[in-house]
Amino acid sequence: ALFQTLTQFHQAGWPLVMVHGGGVVVEQQLAANGFTSEKCGGLRVTPEAQIPVVAGALAGTANTALVAAAARAGLTPVGLSLADGGIVRAQVLDPALGRVGQASPGDPRLLTQLLQLGMLPVVSSIAVDEAGRLLNVNADQAATALCQLLAAELVLLSDVDGVLDGQGQLLPTLDRSECAKQVAIGVIEGGMKVKVEAALAAAQSINNCVRIASWRHPEQLTALLEGGSVGTVIQP
Numbered sequence: 629a630l631f632q633t634l635t636q637f638h639q640a641g642w643p644l645v646m647v648h649g650g651g652v653v654v655e656q657q658l659a660a661n662g663f664t665s666e667k668c669g670g671l672r673v674t675p676e677a678q679i680p681v682v683a684g685a686l687a688g689t690a691n692t693a694l695v696a697a698a699a700r701a702g703l704t705p706v707g708l709s710l711a712d713g714g715i716v717r718a719q720v721l722d723p724a725l726g727r728v729g730q731a732s733p734g735d736p737r738l739l740t741q742l743l744q745l746g747m748l749p750v751v752s753s754i755a756v757d758e759a760g761r762l763l764n765v766n767a768d769q770a771a772t773a774l775c776q777l778l779a780a781e782l783v784l785l786s787d788v789d790g791v792l793d794g795q796g797q798l799l800p801t802l803d804r805s806e807c808a809k810q811v812a813i814g815v816i817e818g819g820m821k822v823k824v825e826a827a828l829a830a831a832q833s834i835n836n837c838v839r840i841a842s843w844r845h846p847e848q849l850t851a852l853l854e855g856g857s858v859g860t861v862i863q864p
């Protein structure tokens with residue numbers, strides 16, 4: 629259903645890049661290989677011994693499944709990782725987290741060429757550092773690096789409607805100070821804290837709003853085509 633909606637964006641002439649994670653797939657495949665996994669501050673601790681499984685799950689299973697779904701919807705997807713064409717520069721974020729990467733914008737040419745061809749780049753959040761080591765990048769942080777690289781608008785999709793308050797109600801708009809307040813009181817935590825911080829970084833560098841919305845209701849995203857709004861708007 630999401631790709632059906634993206635087809636409408638494509639037909640309206642919006643060039644699209646999809647950046648994806650797949651934490652659920654990572655967890656399934658780590659468990660199937662006898663590994664346990666934990667998160668620290670919303671990021672998966674990734675010991676060196678686990679990176680082949682994590683890379684297989686994200687750049688293999690998740691990426692090819694999304695490419696297949698996009699093709700079925702009539703788009704022309706190209707499956708990539710952050711390691712292809714120098715899209716990003718990456719380094720270890722914090723040695724205590726193992727092979728977790730921090731990505732910064734690299735070379736835009738591969739993506740711009742694919743967009744000119746009318747294709748849909750589908751980019752997994754696996755990167756390679758200068759020493760040639762595979763790194764596991766949180767997908768929201770990966771999307772932020774690509775947003776900065778292309779000076780593009782950014783919509784971060786999650787399994788919730790957007791950022792929710794303490795009563796589970798959607799917060800329609802948030803600025804930096806309100807985000808900090810909600811994080812401090814523990815209302816925004818875990819994966820949503822990572823997402824909100826990624827959104828704030830992106831919003832600041834493109835000097836434009838970033839949206840956090842749900843992939844569960846893709847039809848609501850078409851409001852963006854008419855200049856409308858969806859989910860939570862994160863202000864620069």
Ligand SMILES: Nc1ncnc2c1ncn2[C@@H]1O[C@H](COP(=O)(O)OP(=O)(O)O)[C@@H](O)[C@H]1O
Pocket residue numbers: 649651767768785786787788790791792793815816817818819820821823
């Ligand atoms: N204030 C909040 N609003 C919405 N979700 C929140 C909030 N605080 C924590 N979360 C959690 O963050 C999750 C989204 O983060 P995560 O699962 O990492 O996202 P994704 O896989 O979509 O990148 C939500 O499903 C929810 O459990």
Ligand SMILES: CC(=O)N[C@@H](CCC(=O)OP(=O)(O)O)C(=O)O
Pocket residue numbers: 648649650651652654670671672682686728729753764765766767768819
């Ligand atoms: C370092 C880190 O946390 N990497 C993430 C990458 C996948 C991801 O971000 O997936 P979601 O979008 O489904 O959360 C992970 O291993 O889960």
